[in-house]
Amino acid sequence: MKIRIPHQLKLALMAIAFGLLIGALLILFTGYNPFAAYTALFQGGLMSIRRIANTLANSTTLILTGLSVAFAFRTGLFNIGASGQMLIGGMVATVLGLSLDLPKPLLLTVMLVGAAAAGALWGFIPGILKARFNVHEVVATIMMNFVALWTTYYTIQNYFTAEQETQSATLPSGASLQVDWLRQITDRSFLNLGLFLALILVVIIGVIINKSVLGYELKAAGYNRFASEYAGMNVNRNIVLSMVIAGMLAGIAGFTYYAGYSSHLEIGKLPTQGFDGIAVALLGANTPIGVLLSAVFFGLLLNGKGFMQSVTGVPPEIGDIIIGVIIYGSATSVLFDRLLTYFQRGRNKK
């Protein structure tokens, strides 16, 4: 029996291969050994229980930003604002975590809701601008990124700084997603409850996209806005709703990052995970399960690149180059598509 690999997966694997190949050429070009570098890269992400757990901890935020971008994409919207939504969500979570004194489960719930609401607001504004005034969401979300950046900057700087002015005070353990039992079974890794939250949301978003009327309408608006309108769907409402959900997911991503992974909030720059989320969504073909898999892959790259640098001396930016080339590869997947059909035809002739 022949095993059928889905077409999307083939394209994704080709994009990854393309990224790794260009990365290898650059490594070679700068005088290092690509095999040694990649071996170290994967060892750095997978060598021990602790490293595997840290890879998953790195993936957690990416799963959520990836879901956010992918969800908006399904409605035909390009959410380049996941960074800002993530930052504002993280800020609200941090502020709540630093100022409330509640039992841990209750505090975490409050922080989660706050982060989701803040992200939702940051998605709602571009959504309503798109639906009502036809303002392009790419520009609107970029503007919202800057507004988030400076709002966070001044809020944290004026009210919540630690000794250093460039970051917030550290979240107390009662407001942290890290828990003792997870740290113990994973040899003191960063793995935290955020991963479970992300996995639950993968399932929920999967159900919404694939099994619900709303998901069907959102996808319909993405395929052909005018046809959906003609079919009696409220496209404008769906656009707003789609951006709100996307913003909510990115806001929760901020919660899992700042309360789970870093425990304090750095100010003055946008978190890169929002932009990496675009890569995650594209590589994952905008499906929840694809997002999950590609987020783990990118988490591996992010976690392994530091180890690679210390073992082989290859600068860690090679990881980001590979990610960038993979997106470029997804954008130009037409080329891979043609290559695939070319090879398949060749095989059929024989």
Place this chain on the structure above:
Amino acid sequence: MNTIVQIFPYAVAYTIPLLITSLGGLFSERSGVVNIGLEGLMVVGSFFTALVINFLEPTMGANAIWFGLLAAMIGGALFSMLHAIASVSLHANQVISGTAINMIATAVTVFFARNLLGSGNIQIINTLSRFNVPLLSRIPIIGPLFFTNTYATTWFVLAILGAAYFVLYYTPSGLRLRSCGEHPHAADAAGINVQRTRYIGVGLSGTFAGLGGGVMIVTYSGQFNGSVAGLGFLALASLIFGQWKPLGILGATLFFGFATTMANVSQVIPSLAVIPPVLLKTFPYVATLIALIIFSRSSQAPKAVGEPFVKDKR
């Protein structure tokens, strides 16, 4: 009035890289290709400028600056070809390709900076010096505002703006470029090579954005660190705010330049210190959103921008 005179040189210094980058975006989008990769192209330009100046400075001193800027333009143009190949020849989603350009640019430049110089930061010793334009600087009011403490690059960029205006609206090549962004199929039927024109449009955007990144290094920033602090995205916003017109862009970038500078210096200027800095900082972006709402009914966007040109598709 005094406040304005004080901050004017800083505001102009901030405006010029934004202006030239936005102008680059104009050429790309007028030819029909969305270029969200301006940020990355600026980073590439700033890298080449810093690198070349770093190598030439010991022997050439301040003259190295001009070679640095030239390198920025060439580097930006070459890098933008990645975007052109994807969006013109391979009919890729232009927004995605542009995003990839941004990610690759930052990573690749820091990667090479580390490999070549051992650090992700490149400092330059001499930045461009300011000068007063002879005679003109003595005119009352206008003199102190426009002709005092200026950079040579400011005049260079303004000259390019003038030339761009002339080329776009008064020459056949300008008309051809614009037609490819409006009705590529009609342009094609009229015998214009749409693909080649779009390659040129994207190439110019790389050239100008590269120069923008370079100007930033040699005027106010003085060092490469793999980021241009969102200036490329602001240039994109200026392009849309300025309604895809050269003079509109000039106005929009001046607006951003002043708003940002006011926010930066607000703490030391008493008349501005009463406004919370967060309001001043977010003002340009909120204003852009409001402007977009106002202009949304009469958007002057090129009609075919973002659409791949496929010859047989009608």
